[in-house]
Amino acid sequence: MAKAWSLKSRPSGMPASVNFELIDQPYQPLKDGEIRVTNSWLSVDPYMRGRMNDVKSYAEPFQLGEPMQGGAVGVVTESRADNFAIGDKVLHMLGWRDEAVVPVAGAQKIPENGLPIQTFLHSLGLTGATAYFGLLHTASAKAGDIVFVSAAAGAVGSAVVQIAKAKGMTVIGSAGGLEKCAWVKELGADACVDYKAGPVLPQLMAAAPKGIDVYFDNVGGEHLDAAYATARLHARFAICGMIDAYNHGEPMSFKYFIRTIPARIRSTGFLFTDFLPQMGEFMADAGALVATGKLKARETVFQGLESAPDAFLGLFTGANTGKMLVKI
Amino acid sequence: MAKAWSLKSRPSGMPASVNFELIDQPYQPLKDGEIRVTNSWLSVDPYMRGRMNDVKSYAEPFQLGEPMQGGAVGVVTESRADNFAIGDKVLHMLGWRDEAVVPVAGAQKIPENGLPIQTFLHSLGLTGATAYFGLLHTASAKAGDIVFVSAAAGAVGSAVVQIAKAKGMTVIGSAGGLEKCAWVKELGADACVDYKAGPVLPQLMAAAPKGIDVYFDNVGGEHLDAAYATARLHARFAICGMIDAYNHGEPMSFKYFIRTIPARIRSTGFLFTDFLPQMGEFMADAGALVATGKLKARETVFQGLESAPDAFLGLFTGANTGKMLVKI
Numbered sequence: 001m002a003k004a005w006s007l008k009s010r011p012s013g014m015p016a017s018v019n020f021e022l023i024d025q026p027y028q029p030l031k032d033g034e035i036r037v038t039n040s041w042l043s044v045d046p047y048m049r050g051r052m053n054d055v056k057s058y059a060e061p062f063q064l065g066e067p068m069q070g071g072a073v074g075v076v077t078e079s080r081a082d083n084f085a086i087g088d089k090v091l092h093m094l095g096w097r098d099e100a101v102v103p104v105a106g107a108q109k110i111p112e113n114g115l116p117i118q119t120f121l122h123s124l125g126l127t128g129a130t131a132y133f134g135l136l137h138t139a140s141a142k143a144g145d146i147v148f149v150s151a152a153a154g155a156v157g158s159a160v161v162q163i164a165k166a167k168g169m170t171v172i173g174s175a176g177g178l179e180k181c182a183w184v185k186e187l188g189a190d191a192c193v194d195y196k197a198g199p200v201l202p203q204l205m206a207a208a209p210k211g212i213d214v215y216f217d218n219v220g221g222e223h224l225d226a227a228y229a230t231a232r233l234h235a236r237f238a239i240c241g242m243i244d245a246y247n248h249g250e251p252m253s254f255k256y257f258i259r260t261i262p263a264r265i266r267s268t269g270f271l272f273t274d275f276l277p278q279m280g281e282f283m284a285d286a287g288a289l290v291a292t293g294k295l296k297a298r299e300t301v302f303q304g305l306e307s308a309p310d311a312f313l314g315l316f317t318g319a320n321t322g323k324m325l326v327k328i
Numbered sequence: 329m330a331k332a333w334s335l336k337s338r339p340s341g342m343p344a345s346v347n348f349e350l351i352d353q354p355y356q357p358l359k360d361g362e363i364r365v366t367n368s369w370l371s372v373d374p375y376m377r378g379r380m381n382d383v384k385s386y387a388e389p390f391q392l393g394e395p396m397q398g399g400a401v402g403v404v405t406e407s408r409a410d411n412f413a414i415g416d417k418v419l420h421m422l423g424w425r426d427e428a429v430v431p432v433a434g435a436q437k438i439p440e441n442g443l444p445i446q447t448f449l450h451s452l453g454l455t456g457a458t459a460y461f462g463l464l465h466t467a468s469a470k471a472g473d474i475v476f477v478s479a480a481a482g483a484v485g486s487a488v489v490q491i492a493k494a495k496g497m498t499v500i501g502s503a504g505g506l507e508k509c510a511w512v513k514e515l516g517a518d519a520c521v522d523y524k525a526g527p528v529l530p531q532l533m534a535a536a537p538k539g540i541d542v543y544f545d546n547v548g549g550e551h552l553d554a555a556y557a558t559a560r561l562h563a564r565f566a567i568c569g570m571i572d573a574y575n576h577g578e579p580m581s582f583k584y585f586i587r588t589i590p591a592r593i594r595s596t597g598f599l600f601t602d603f604l605p606q607m608g609e610f611m612a613d614a615g616a617l618v619a620t621g622k623l624k625a626r627e628t629v630f631q632g633l634e635s636a637p638d639a640f641l642g643l644f645t646g647a648n649t650g651k652m653l654v655k656i
Contacts, residue, residue, distance in 0.1 A: 050590070220586070225579075239588045251553075251583040258548070258580070260567045260597035262378070267595045269588035 001025065004067035004097030005308050011052055014316060019052070020309040025067065028101050035090070035102050036078035041118040042095040042305075042326040043071035043126065044312040045155070046243050047271075070095035071126050073110065073117050084109070091120045098305050098328050115290065122155055122297040122323035123290050124283065126272055130240060131159035132282050133275040134216055136167070138268050139238035141214045143168030148204065148227055151218035152189060153180035155323035156240060159295065160216045161187045163286070166294045169214075172207045174200065174223060176318055183298065183321060201226040211235075219243050220252055228256035228265065237267040243316065298322030329353065332395035332425035333636050339380055342644060347380070348637040353395065356429050363418070363430050364406035369446040370423040370633075370654040371399035371454065372640040373483070374571050375599075398423035399454050401438065401445045412437070419448045426633050426656050443618065450483055450625040450651035451618050452611065454600055458568060459487035460610050461603040462544055464495070466596050467566035469542045471496030476532065476555055479546035480517060481508035483651035484568060487623065488544045489515045491614070494622045497542075500535045502528065502551060504646055511626065511649060529554040539563075547571050548580055556584035556593065565595040571644065626650030 001024045008021035030036060048070055051062045062068050072095035076088040081104040084090070089110040094100035110120050122128060134156075135141045147164045151157040152173025164171045165188035173184040174193040181192035191207035193200055204212075204226045213235055215227035220242030227237060242252075259265065275282070289295035300320035302311035308326045315324055329352050336349035358364060376398055379390045390396050400423030404416040409432040412418070417438040422428035438448050450456060462484075463469045475492045479485040480501025492499045493516035501512040502521040509520035519535035521528055532540075532554045541563055543555035548570030555565060570580075587593065603610070617623035628648040630639035636654045643652055 242586050242589070251581040252585045253579040253581040255579040258570050260595070261570070261599065262597070264597045264599070264602065265595075266597075267588070267593075269590070269592045269594075271589065271592070274592065 002027075002097065002099040003305060005305070006065050006067055007052060007062045008064070010054055010064070011049075015049065015052060015313060017309055017313070021065075022306065023065070023067070025097060025099065030078060030080045030101060032080050033104055035076050035081055035084045035104060035107060037072075037074040037090055037092060037094075037100045037102050037107070038077050039072045039074035039095065039098055039100060039328055041073050041121055042308060042328065043121040044308060044315060044324050044326060045070065045126065046241055046315050048312065049316075067094070068096040069093050071121050072096075072100065073120050073125075074100070089117055091125060096308060113287075118299065118325055118327075119290065119297070121325060122299070123159060123295050124286055127155040127297075127323055128159050128286050128295070129275065129279065129282050130156050130272040131163055131216075132286055133272055133278070134238040134240050134270055135160050135163055135214070137275060137278075138270040139214045139216060139236040141167070141169060141236070144170075145213040146170045146172070146208055146210065146232075147214040147216065148172045148174070148208065148212045148230075149216040149218070150174045150223040151241070151243065152184045152187075152192065153321050154218060155297070155320070157216070157218055158184070158187055158297065158322055161189045162295045163289065165189070166289055170208075172204065172212070174204075180321060187296070195223070201229055204230055214238070216240060217242070224252075225254045225256050228254060228259050231259055231263040231265050233263055235263055235265045237265060239267055239269040300324050302326045304328065329355075330425065330427040331633060333633070334393050334395055335380055335390045336392070338382055338392070339377075343377065343380060343641060345637055345641070349393075350634065351393070351395070353425060353427065358406060358408045358429060360408050361432055363404050363409055363412045363416075363432060363435060365400075365402040365418055365420060365422075365428045365430050365435070366405050367400045367402035367423065367426055367428060367656055369401050369449055370636060370656065371449045372636060372643060372652050372654060373398065373454065374569055374643050376640065377644075395422070396424040397421055399449050400425075400428065401448050401453075402428070417445055419453060424636060441615075446627065446653055446655075447618065447625070449653060450627070451487060451623050452614055455483040455625075455651055456487050456614050456623070457603065457607065457610050458484050458600040459491055459544075460614055461600055461606065462566040462568050462598055463488050463491055463542070465603060465606075466598040467542045467544060467564040469495070469497060469564070472498075473541040474498045474500070474536055474538065474560075475542040475544065476500045476502070476536065476540045476558070477544040477546070478502045478551040479569075479571065480512045480515075480520065481649050482546060483625070483648070485544070485546055486512070486515055486625065486650055489517045490623045491617065493517070494617055498536075500532065500540070502532075508649060515624070523551070529557055532558055542566070544568060545570070552580075553582045553584050556582060556587050559587055559591040559593050561591055563591055563593050565593060567595055567597040628652050630654045632656065 153175035173189040176196040184192040193203040211232040218241040481503035501517040504524040512520040521531040539560040543565045546569040
C-alpha cells in the first residue's frame, strides 16, 4: 500500500522524528483531470518548517494526520488528463509520499533533455528559481555588483553564487567550515566567509572592503546584521530565508539596522511562487547555464521514503552540502 | 556681528547644551554667484543628530568649531547673482545662523503666493517633501491602502497623515499622549495609537484588524516591530527616521521581522534629497493641498537664534507638536 509522511504533532522549536508519522494512503481512484504519479525523488526544504506551525505563513499549515506536501518528481502511471500520458515525467508539489494523485493544474511536465530528473528539484526547480528570481528580480542584481550570499553551500545559495558569477558579479559567499567554503569557491565565489571560524562582520569587511551592493539572505541574524553594516548606497537585500529563526521564537537583534536610511537599503521578502508567471524566462536562461556547465548542483541524497524526516531534520544541522533530496 | 551655532564637542548619546557654542561669523565678502541672506526662520530636525557623529551618515559630519547647517528661509540683502535681487525670499541649507552667504546653486527662490515664509520649512519644505515622497514613492501608497505612521504628531508624520487622507487612504497614526492623539485625529487620522498609554502592537491590531499595507517609520523600535507583526501581503515600509535609535547605540530587536518573507514586506530607506529632481511635482501637488486647507502644519516656535540648541534638544523629548522652528 502507498505510504505518506504526515505531521503527527506540531514541533515547538526544533522539530524531531517524533513529530512525524508514516501513514498508509488508501487507494484513491482518479477523477477527470488527475494523474497518478510514482514519485522518484522528493525535495525537503527549510521553508517546510513554517508549514508545521499552526499559523498561516508561506502557505496553509500542514494538517495533523494528513500527508505533508513538497516538491517531487516522478513518472505518470495512470492518467485521466488529455495532456499527460503514462510514462511522462512530472514535477509537482505532492511530495512526502511514494505515490501521488495530482490534479494536472499542479503538475508540470519535465522535458526529455537528457538531464537527470532530479535537476528539476534543484537547478531547474524550486531552489534554482528561488536563487534566480531573488537575485535578479527581487534584489535587482546586475553585472558589476558586489553580492553577499549566506548559506552559500546550500541548495539555493550555491545556485545564487553560480548565477551571480555567470552574470558578471563579484560574489562573497558564507558557509560553515573549510570544506564547504572550499566548495563555494570552487563554484566561482571570489571569497568565502567561514562563519564557524569567527564573527561574520570582520570577515565580510575583509572580503568586501568597498562594501556590498546586494545581499541574498538565507539565514537572518548575524549575517543580516553584517549586511546592514556593509551595505553601500542603494543596496538591495533579497530576504529569502531565516533558517536561524525558524526553530525558535527569539527576537532578531540588529546593531546596524539604522544604516537602512543613509544607505537607502531596500529589503524585500519574496517566495519563488511570486514569479510563477515568469518561469519561462527562468527555464530558458537557467537551462542554458545548466547545459553549459555554469550552473551545477551538489546533491545530498537520503535513500528511501522512510528517511524523509531525517533528511528534513538534517537541513537544520548543516548535514547537507547543496540540495537535500530523498530518493525513493 | 553675525553669529552662528557650531558644534563644540560631539555628543555621545543624547546631545546637551554643552555640545553647542555660539560663535562669531567674520565678515565674508560675496563672490560671483553668491547671495547674502538674513535668515528669518531656522529649521531643526532629528536627522541633524546623525551629522553630529564623526561618521558619514546622511551627509558629511558637522565639523567641530564650524557653523552647523540646516534648512532656513530668509531675505536676500546683497546679491552677486543674476537671478536673485535684494528683497527676494529664499530657502537654503545654511541654517543655525542669523546671516548666511549662500552659493545660488544651494538657494531656491520662494514664490510670492501669500503663504507665510516658514511654510517652505514645513508643508512645502523638507518635512512636507519627506512625507510626500516617502509615502507616495518609496512606499508606493495608493488610494484604499491602510497606512500606519509613527510620530504622527511630528512635522513629517502630521504631513503624512494629511497627504494620505487627501489621497483616499485609511490612516492610523501613533503619538504620545491624549493631546497629541487628539490633534492627529483632528488632522483626519481614522485612529491614533497612544504609545504612552500602553504597548503599540495590541493598540495597532485593534485599530487595524485587517492589518496594514503601508508603514511610514519615523521612530524604529517597538513601532517598527508592530508594523512587521501586522503587515499584510506586499506591505511597503518607508524607513524615514529612527528617533528611538539616534541617541544610543543599542541594537534594535524585532520579534516579527521574520514576517518579511511570508508577507513579502518591502522596506526601503530614503531621504527626501533622493527626490530633488521631482520637487516640481511635489510643489504643484502639495501646494494645491496647502491652498485648499488639506495640508496644514502646527508650529512649535522657539524665539531667537540663542534658542536653537534648546529647540533641537526638544525634538528628542517630545517638546514639539508639528514642526519645530526657530524664529530669528
